Amino acid sequence: DIQMTQSPSSLSASVGDRVTITCRASQSISNYLNWYQQKSGRAPKLLIYAASSLQSGVPSRFSGSGSGTDFTLTISSLQPEDFATYFCQQSYRTPLFGQGTKVEIK
Amino acid sequence: EVQLVDSGGGLVQPGGSLRLSCAASGFSLKNYDIHWVRQAPGKGLEWVSAIGTTGATYYPDSVKGRFTISRENARNSLFLQMDNLRAEDTAVYYCARANVVAPDAIYYFDYWGQGTQVTVSS
Numbered sequence: 577d578i579q580m581t582q583s584p585s586s587l588s589a590s591v592g593d594r595v596t597i598t599c600r601a602s603q604s605i606s607n608y609l610n611w612y613q614q615k616s617g618r619a620p621k622l623l624i625y626a627a628s629s630l631q632s633g634v635p636s637r638f639s640g641s642g643s644g645t646d647f648t649l650t651i652s653s654l655q656p657e658d659f660a661t662y663f664c665q666q667s668y669r670t671p672l673f674g675q676g677t678k679v680e681i682k
Numbered sequence: 683e684v685q686l687v688d689s690g691g692g693l694v695q696p697g698g699s700l701r702l703s704c705a706a707s708g709f710s711l712k713n714y715d716i717h718w719v720r721q722a723p724g725k726g727l728e729w730v731s732a733i734g735t736t737g738a739t740y741y742p743d744s745v746k747g748r749f750t751i752s753r754e755n756a757r758n759s760l761f762l763q764m765d766n767l768r769a770e771d772t773a774v775y776y777c778a779r780a781n782v783v784a785p786d787a788i789y790y791f792d793y794w795g796q797g798t799q800v801t802v803s804s
Contacts, residue, residue, distance in 0.1 A: 606786070607786075607788065608786075608788050610790040610791070612727075612791070618796075619776055619794035619795065619796055619797055620727065620776075620791070620794055621794075622790060622791060622792050625781075625783065625788065625790035625792075626783050626786075626788045626790070629783070631792065663726065663727055665727075665790075665791075667788055667789045667790060670729060670732075670740060670742065671717065671719070671729040671732075671791075672729065673726055673727040673728070673729075674726070675726050676726050676727075
């Protein structure tokens with residue numbers, strides 16, 4: 577089975593900071609990797625699909641990169657509304673999510 | 683506007699049953715793979731089941747034989763019949779639409795329901 581390891585599990589950052597979250601697959605998944613944002617008490621929201629494609633309506637400060645086993649979600653300039661938990665998800669096989677990264681206010 | 687509305691959750695005793703519903707609007711359910719994903723309190727996201735456009739169904743081992751996903755095209759609705767419930771099934775359950783990027787058929791969840799709480803406790 578494919579395992580997804582997301583890091584860090586949490587981070588503290590300030591408004592305006594550049595934030596990077598990584599997701600590693602236990603085997604190559606090509607670009608079958610998606611990123612979601614979840615705010616407390618809400619459903620997840622799609623940010624990035626196919627590793628680097630920005631979902632319609634998502635601000636351009638969000639970007640994704642990577643292929644194979646290593647992937648990155650970057651927020652170029654953190655905004656107050658970006659404090660949330662972020663999950664990666666592989667779609668190479670049946671869906672599997674990373675453990676999540678909680679982005680908190682420093 | 684595309685919308686998914688989850689319902690049917692509640693408190694049930696171990697060994698009991700619940701039937702969750704997911705009502706779709708703004709698109710036809712039968713034209714998409716639809717999944718159920720759950721989230722236990724304070725935990726991450728776990729895939730629970732899926733139904734394809736052909737009607738094929740899929741489950742992880744953790745729920746296989748206990749959960750049944752189905753679709754009623756006339757009502758544009760999806761259901762999850764959950765039997766023999768366990769304490770570890772306690773979670774918020776979301777239905778989610780899977781969209782696909784050609785040509786590699788990379789799927790992703792572009793629309794989600796608001797979630798419905800299932801609590802299994804005596």
